[in-house]
Amino acid sequence: MRLIDVAHARSGDKGDSVNIGLIARDRSDYPLLVREVTAERVAHHFAGVCLGEVKRYELPNLGALNFILSSALGGGGTTSLRVDAQGKAMGEALLFMEIDV
Amino acid sequence: MKTVRIANGQAFWGDSPAAPIAQVRGGDIDYLTLDYLAEITMSVLRKQYERDPDAGYARDFVDLMSEIMQECIERDIKVIANAGGVNPQGCAQALLDVAASKGISGLRVGVVTGDDIMAQLDGMVGEGVPLQNLDTGQSFEEVRDRIASANAHLGAEPITRALADGANVVITGRCTDPGLVLGPLVHEFGWRWDDWDLLAAGTVAGHTIECGAQASGGNFQGGWREMGDLAHVGYPIVEVSADGTFVVTKHPGTGGAVTTATVTEQLLYELGDPATYLSPEVTADFTALEVQEVGRDRVEVTGARGRPPTDSLKVSMAYSDGFQGSAMITYAWPDALAKAELADSILRTRLEGLDLRLRAIRTDLVGYDSVHGPVIPSEGSDPAEVVLRVSIWADDPGTVSRFAAEIAPLVMGPPGFTGLLAGGRMRPSRVMAYWPTLIPKSVVDPQVIVRDGV
Numbered sequence: 001m002r003l004i005d006v007a008h009a010r011s012g013d014k015g016d017s018v019n020i021g022l023i024a025r026d027r028s029d030y031p032l033l034v035r036e037v038t039a040e041r042v043a044h045h046f047a048g049v050c051l052g053e054v055k056r057y058e059l060p061n062l063g064a065l066n067f068i069l070s071s072a073l074g075g076g077g078t079t080s081l082r083v084d085a086q087g088k089a090m091g092e093a094l095l096f097m098e099i100d101v
Numbered sequence: 102m103k104t105v106r107i108a109n110g111q112a113f114w115g116d117s118p119a120a121p122i123a124q125v126r127g128g129d130i131d132y133l134t135l136d137y138l139a140e141i142t143m144s145v146l147r148k149q150y151e152r153d154p155d156a157g158y159a160r161d162f163v164d165l166m167s168e169i170m171q172e173c174i175e176r177d178i179k180v181i182a183n184a185g186g187v188n189p190q191g192c193a194q195a196l197l198d199v200a201a202s203k204g205i206s207g208l209r210v211g212v213v214t215g216d217d218i219m220a221q222l223d224g225m226v227g228e229g230v231p232l233q234n235l236d237t238g239q240s241f242e243e244v245r246d247r248i249a250s251a252n253a254h255l256g257a258e259p260i261t262r263a264l265a266d267g268a269n270v271v272i273t274g275r276c277t278d279p280g281l282v283l284g285p286l287v288h289e290f291g292w293r294w295d296d297w298d299l300l301a302a303g304t305v306a307g308h309t310i311e312c313g314a315q316a317s318g319g320n321f322q323g324g325w326r327e328m329g330d331l332a333h334v335g336y337p338i339v340e341v342s343a344d345g346t347f348v349v350t351k352h353p354g355t356g357g358a359v360t361t362a363t364v365t366e367q368l369l370y371e372l373g374d375p376a377t378y379l380s381p382e383v384t385a386d387f388t389a390l391e392v393q394e395v396g397r398d399r400v401e402v403t404g405a406r407g408r409p410p411t412d413s414l415k416v417s418m419a420y421s422d423g424f425q426g427s428a429m430i431t432y433a434w435p436d437a438l439a440k441a442e443l444a445d446s447i448l449r450t451r452l453e454g455l456d457l458r459l460r461a462i463r464t465d466l467v468g469y470d471s472v473h474g475p476v477i478p479s480e481g482s483d484p485a486e487v488v489l490r491v492s493i494w495a496d497d498p499g500t501v502s503r504f505a506a507e508i509a510p511l512v513m514g515p516p517g518f519t520g521l522l523a524g525g526r527m528r529p530s531r532v533m534a535y536w537p538t539l540i541p542k543s544v545v546d547p548q549v550i551v552r553d554g555v
């Protein structure tokens with residue numbers, strides 16, 4: 001199963017970092033996200049794209065996780081040569097991740 | 102129980118011109134908030150101001166007000182906008198001129214200044230304020246002589262002063278986006294500056310609507326097909342109570358939707374540590390927020406917690422950082438991908454022969470892997486068309502122009518070069534880079550002036 005089957009996401013930029021908010025579609029799937037979508041697995045998923053560390057914050061109150069991917073935008077903001085200079089699509093890239101249920 | 106209805110009608114400069122008008126005419130609101138400033142907008146405005154001392158602010162805002170000013174004054178809808186750019190006084194004057202020329206009476210404009218710290222930079226360096234890059238830790242010395250604008254992010258407090266003085270339009274320069282919403286709430290409810298949970302609630306309310314329709318169905322990943330009439334998407338409104346509880350909603354009959362999912366996506370947008378959302382008035386904590394649907398297109402948000410703010414203010418600077426250019430050529434089946442790759446290889450061989458000094462060069466295959474890269478593999482697919490995009494970054498415009506001259510000759514490379522997507526020959530564009538930093542709050546002294554129309 002891929003994350004897109006149980007979660008939705010929104011991403012945005014802060015300098016050269018991207019934040020991805022990952023939200024369980026059904027609140028009962030939040031523990032699954034906590035178990036499966038670790039910072040390590042997210043770093044592995046974005047290998048070659050995120051060149052820095054991945055931090056994860058838990059928001060059980062919203063059924064959501066917040067990830068910060070550093071050094072992920074080719075310099076970021078107005079200097080990046082990336083097509084997706086602001087990481088707008090990176091939330092959707094995360095949803096491609098395979099998880100074990 | 103009294104509630105205050107605050108609408109957002111503009112999330113960035115260039116957002117829908119129809120949105121703020123729809124917010125005024127679609128139903129009852131008490132305040133209309135408008136955000137015009139992105140990270141480097143101030144440097145663009147400063148350039149305009151240097152050419153013309155009457156410019157340097159968001160002219161779109163004046164055009165908008167010319168349309169809605171009469172209605173806003175008659176219906177007592179107050180307008181709060183960071184449209185002042187580097188010349189808030191000039192922006193206020195333009196509004197007063199509009200009122201005079203249209204015979205509109207009752208305009209009272211509050212102007213917030215003091216965010217522009219360009220003139221104070223040398224003094225701060227002398228006093229040992231490091232001004233280092235907040236994200237990268239780079240030293241300020243590296244960019245000091247290239248700084249094009251420097252503005253502190255003021256908060257809600259000066260806005261409350263303008264409102265207390267009877268302003269019905271408040272114009273700021275650089276101001277935190279949530280401050281545009283928190284200011285009216287503190288004014289209306291008389292919250293104290295140490296009511297941390299209330300200040301946090303107002304800040305969360307501001308964060309929820311500062312990106313316009315992103316709270317009400319725009320850019321909604323969780324179900325964009327179900328968002329109804331996005332051509333007429335309703336921009337968000339918060340109905341805030343004195344205890345800080347608020348309901349996110351939108352005007353009836355508009356497109357989009359306000360659901361727990363749309364609101365939650367926006368709460369997480371551009372969020373760092375959710376327990377530490379920094380602003381000049383309060384450090385807000387999102388980790389006990391509860392989001393609950395209480396009616397159709399009505400979502401209640403409760404549980405904001407706050408604690409005292411830091412002693413620092415965020416500063417956004419922009420500095421000149423070379424030139425960029427990007428060329429795009431479309432190749433089609435058969436072998437679209439192989440053709441694009443061959444053209445890129447020819448181009449790079451020729452560039453090597455020219456011995457240009459490039460800071461960066463990047464090739465993307467648009468329609469193949471330019472967005473998701475290796476994360477979502479496209480290998481094995483045989484796309485009917487691929488756009489070759491090659492972008493460079495150099496110190497001087499001449500290098501970008503020389504690179505540009507190598508694009509058209511690629512028509513003599515692999516077959517099927519179908520022309521340049523961006524039109525004629527690419528022109529170098531100047532790069533304004535972003536330099537976030539922190540300064541002590543004590544350095545800045547926000548001023549408020551209120552001016553009357555006729």
